[in-house]
Amino acid sequence: MRERHNRLSVIKELIKNNRIDNQDTLLEMLKKEGFSVTQATLSRDLKMLKVGKISDGWSGYYYSLPENDFVSESEKSYIQDVRRGIISIEFSGNMGVIKTRPGHANSVCFALDVLALPEILGSIAGDDTIFIILREGMTKEDLLESFQTRIPDVKD
Amino acid sequence: MRERHNRLSVIKELIKNNRIDNQDTLLEMLKKEGFSVTQATLSRDLKMLKVGKISDGWSGYYYSLPENDFVSESEKSYIQDVRRGIISIEFSGNMGVIKTRPGHANSVCFALDVLALPEILGSIAGDDTIFIILREGMTKEDLLESFQTRIPDVKD
DNA sequence: ATATTCTCTGAATATTTATACAGTTTACAT
DNA sequence: ATGTAAACTGTATAAATATTCAGAGAATAT
Numbered sequence A, B: 001m002r003e004r005h006n007r008l009s010v011i012k013e014l015i016k017n018n019r020i021d022n023q024d025t026l027l028e029m030l031k032k033e034g035f036s037v038t039q040a041t042l043s044r045d046l047k048m049l050k051v052g053k054i055s056d057g058w059s060g061y062y063y064s065l066p067e068n069d070f071v072s073e074s075e076k077s078y079i080q081d082v083r084r085g086i087i088s089i090e091f092s093g094n095m096g097v098i099k100t101r102p103g104h105a106n107s108v109c110f111a112l113d114v115l116a117l118p119e120i121l122g123s124i125a126g127d128d129t130i131f132i133i134l135r136e137g138m139t140k141e142d143l144l145e146s147f148q149t150r151i152p153d154v155k156d
Numbered sequence C: 001a002t003a004t005t006c007t008c009t010g011a012a013t014a015t016t017t018a019t020a021c022a023g024t025t026t027a028c029a030t
Numbered sequence D: 001a002t003g004t005a006a007a008c009t010g011t012a013t014a015a016a017t018a019t020t021c022a023g024a025g026a027a028t029a030t
Helices: A003-017 A023-032 A039-049 A068-085 A105-115 A140-150 B003-017 B023-032 B039-048 B073-085 B105-115 B140-150
Strands: A052-055 A061-064 A086-092 A095-100 A120-125 A129-134 B052-055 B061-064 B086-092 B095-100 B120-125 B129-134
Touching: A003 A023, A003 A039, A023 A039, A052 B061, A061 B052, A068 A086, A068 A105, A086 A140, A095 A105, A105 A120, A105 A129, A120 B105, A129 A140, B003 B023, B003 B039, B023 B039, B073 B086, B073 B105, B086 B140, B095 B105, B105 B120, B105 B129, B129 B140
Parallel strands: none
Antiparallel strands: A052 A061, A052 B052, A086 A095, A095 A129, A120 A129, B052 B061, B086 B095, B095 B129, B120 B129
């Protein structure tokens, strides 16, 4: 009776790939996938999967898998942005200059902003150059170390 | 009738500092804070605040403020920069002029840049004055509203 | 001033979600 | 084989949350 197990992973997929905002519609989708259960069971499944219901930032709510499977998913793409764009980092006092491939400064800068490294007070991007300001008390070593851990494989 | 505004920020605090898992208990807490409303109103408030309900990883669910208020701790310091420096905003056509305390224009301008309000196409700072250009299709009302939500308590 | 619109609200109700309870099936020990 | 416990589920219902409707002020326009 490993039925539930399969169902759970299907539910996970459905939630990841769709904007679902109530159990009845999810129930429909499940039926199409060949799983026929009642709302009560689904409710239990969702609880088991620790699914949350969060705002879409506009006027509605939708189901979402717990942070771990999500935040890091999105974070990964930012890390990729950094990896793809970055060429070098150098420092002068509390300022850093990141050189990027042409046109990549913005995506890298934005990504850094999202990653919210504690060492960086702020950053501003041109076309292939980013200025970063270290937060007071932070050193370039601190930042590079943070890079090492948050964005592995970025050489310096 | 600025009642709701106050209530919203109290609700925010309550949610941030407590593990609340239903509206009735939140309603109780609100009452103790001097706000007496019905569940219907609270439901609307929560929607307005984009509050979500997420798993505690164990066996229950609790209310949680949207990522935004959390992801960018760094954003808070920029918001502070704006609050500290700004004096007034006025508009003429698609241009805006922000007056700041002497020497603050740059920090405010930089902060606005980081906050990346969608209504602002670009901005340039002098010593106590910032010019901003509204993005096409955006109105000053849009911008002021954006201010309201991103940088609460900045009067205009 | 009067009309008009907008924001905010409560009461009642609809919708959505969770759970108590009972029944079925499987696993596993005796 | 029989008993017992555990996992899983549906039905019915409770609990939680959202929305419809109507109305009261405030704000703005005429």
